[in-house]
Amino acid sequence: MSDEQIVHLIVTSGDPSHFEEIYERYALKVYRKCISFTKEEDEAKDLAHDLFVKIYLNLKKFNERSKFSTWLYAITYNYCVDHQVKKQKQKTLAQELTMDIDIADSEELEDRLLLELNIQTLHALLEKLNPSEKSLLMMKYQDDLSIKEIAEMLGAGESAVKMKLKRSKDKLRNLYKEYER
Numbered sequence: 001m002s003d004e005q006i007v008h009l010i011v012t013s014g015d016p017s018h019f020e021e022i023y024e025r026y027a028l029k030v031y032r033k034c035i036s037f038t039k040e041e042d043e044a045k046d047l048a049h050d051l052f053v054k055i056y057l058n059l060k061k062f063n064e065r066s067k068f069s070t071w072l073y074a075i076t077y078n079y080c081v082d083h084q085v086k087k088q089k090q091k092t093l094a095q096e097l098t099m100d101i102d103i104a105d106s107e108e109l110e111d112r113l114l115l116e117l118n119i120q121t122l123h124a125l126l127e128k129l130n131p132s133e134k135s136l137l138m139m140k141y142q143d144d145l146s147i148k149e150i151a152e153m154l155g156a157g158e159s160a161v162k163m164k165l166k167r168s169k170d171k172l173r174n175l176y177k178e179y180e181r
Helices: 001-015 017-037 041-057 066-097 104-126 131-142 145-156 158-181
Strands: none
Touching: 001 017, 001 066, 017 041, 017 066, 041 104, 066 104, 066 131, 104 131, 104 145, 104 158, 131 145, 131 158
C-alpha cells in the first residue's frame, strides 16, 4: 500500500495499528533529520518520538496536495527548526543575563540580533509558501540534495524539479521584496 492509502485507512477507520507501517518506513529518516539539527543522540530520539506523536495526531490534516513523504518532511523540518530556534533563544538569553555588556559587546549583540531577525524573516517567509515549495527549497539548500536526488525522492523528472525549484525561489524572492516595502 502507498503511504497515502495507509493514511486514508488510518483516518477513515480510526485504527492506529496501521500507523506502525508509516513509522517503520520513516523512523530512520526522521531520526536522521533530527540528529542533523541537534547533533545529540538522546535529544534527536526525543524529537523523533515527539514528531511521530505530532504526525499521528495531525494525520487528518494531510490533504494530499503533496506526497505524504513531502508533508512529513515539512513537519519534521519545521519542528526541528522551531526546536533549535527556541533552544538558541534560551541559550542567548542565558548568555545575555550572565555577561556584562559594554559598548563593543553591544555592537556584537546588535549584529547577532540582526542576523537572528534575518533568520526569523526567512522562516516567516518560508511559512507563506505551500508545503511542497518549502520542502523543495529545504531539500536543495538546507539538506544540499542534488536535483537528481530530489527528483528520485519526489518521483519526478529532473527538469520538473528544476522548474518547481525556480518557481519556488521566484515566489520566495517576491515575498521578500514585498516584505522589504
